[in-house]
Amino acid sequence: MSKLKLELPRKVNIKEVKSSIGKGIPGLSTKTLISVKGLGEVGICSMEPRMRTVVFSGEEEDDGKSDHYYGPFHEFRYYIICGEFTLYWGKDESKVRKGTSEKIVLKPGDALHLTPGWKYLVKNTGVESGMFFYQMFSHK
Amino acid sequence: MYVKNMVYGGATMGKSKIKRPYKVNINDVRSVGGPYGGKKDVNSVVLRPLIEIEGLGDMGAAILEPGMTTCTFSGEEEDDGKSDHYYGPFHEFYYIICGEFTLYWGKGESKVRKGTSEKIVLKPGDALHLTPGWKYRCQNTGVAPGMFLYGMARAPGFEQVKQRGFEESTIYYLYPHLKR
Numbered sequence A: 001m002s003k004l005k006l007e008l009p010r011k012v013n014i015k016e017v018k019s020s021i022g023k024g025i026p027g028l029s030t031k032t033l034i035s036v037k038g039l040g041e042v043g044i045c046s047m048e049p050r051m052r053t054v055v056f057s058g059e060e061e062d063d064g065k066s067d068h069y070y071g072p073f074h075e076f077r078y079y080i081i082c083g084e085f086t087l088y089w090g091k092d093e094s095k096v097r098k099g100t101s102e103k104i105v106l107k108p109g110d111a112l113h114l115t116p117g118w119k120y121l122v123k124n125t126g127v128e129s130g131m132f133f134y135q136m137f138s139h140k
Numbered sequence B: 001m002y003v004k005n006m007v008y009g010g011a012t013m014g015k016s017k018i019k020r021p022y023k024v025n026i027n028d029v030r031s032v033g034g035p036y037g038g039k040k041d042v043n044s045v046v047l048r049p050l051i052e053i054e055g056l057g058d059m060g061a062a063i064l065e066p067g068m069t070t071c072t073f074s075g076e077e078e079d080d081g082k083s084d085h086y087y088g089p090f091h092e093f094y095y096i097i098c099g100e101f102t103l104y105w106g107k108g109e110s111k112v113r114k115g116t117s118e119k120i121v122l123k124p125g126d127a128l129h130l131t132p133g134w135k136y137r138c139q140n141t142g143v144a145p146g147m148f149l150y151g152m153a154r155a156p157g158f159e160q161v162k163q164r165g166f167e168e169s170t171i172y173y174l175y176p177h178l179k180r
Helices: A094-099 B111-114 B168-174
Strands: A010-013 A028-036 A040-047 A075-082 A085-090 A101-107 A110-114 A117-125 A130-137 B021-026 B043-052 B057-064 B089-096 B100-105 B120-122 B125-132 B135-140 B146-155
Touching: A010 A040, A010 B120, A028 B089, A028 B125, A040 A117, A040 B089, A075 B021, A075 B057, A085 A094, A094 A117, A094 B089, A101 A110, A101 B021, A117 B168, A130 B146, B043 B120, B089 B100, B100 B111, B100 B125, B111 B135
Parallel strands: none
Antiparallel strands: A010 B125, A028 A040, A040 A130, A075 A110, A075 A130, A085 A101, A085 A117, A110 B021, B043 B057, B057 B146, B089 B125, B089 B146, B100 B120, B100 B135
16 A cells, blocks of 8 residues: 655745745845755755854754754755855864864865764855755654 | 664764765766666766765756756656656755756656656756656756756655666766765
8 A cells, every 4th residue: 555645746936935044134045945844955045255154063962052953964965056165063162163163165066965963054255145055854 | 853863874873973074076076977777868968966875865966958858767656667767755856057947747657758748847946846656857948058956865754665777887887985
């Protein structure tokens, strides 16, 4: 017996979606384009130069120091469409926040895998507006 | 989003096997074109698998010249043997960077292949959710080269199934980092 509930494929255009994070924060926009219950979501994040995300954690335990705790996300991946970003990462929230932690510079065409188990912060460190596609999945 | 004892890279988080984040650039990845499983009609489709997590899904970019098409691929629960590729139930997401594409979809392989099935036209800025349970084919129906990003994940509640249409050599060609 089938356990698959059929749904029709669907599309949405980025212009039809409201920004879900960064509302009221000039220069920062995150648009969740498609969300699937029990799986995760995909979307687009746009940032003006010098703008940054909060410190977010994919660690197994929440030490209470990050701004946003997800738990160990399974698949968090970015694709840089335009602009230059820097990913700061590590276990030490203070270093990640100050930008003195380990880092990865990201340019157009780069795909990034944010592996679970770390704290992260992403900043537009370029001179132009930047945009990246993200997907975050979590299998239970 | 918390996943207890999640399987990751053959180990569990609870056993503290934590991988460092990493990046790969699209220009550093070998292009993969046809023929997939001997299907010569897809040999101008360039796929660049960027990041793959074994057994869970992948993320990459597809670049198609005008008129070029993917093979027919199936995310149905059962493999009827008619599609070129069978993945098993999956969710896939596209984001159109440039160009115009048409997604053909349905249960009838012949209609999907001929382009007489239901369809969705895709333009830059469109995000598409390919839901599990259907056959699909995507074609560049514009007048310029097109590119879209894709991400695929196995449908929750379904175990990894035996996929068809990928020889072992093709898998390692698609995902050379699995050999490293």
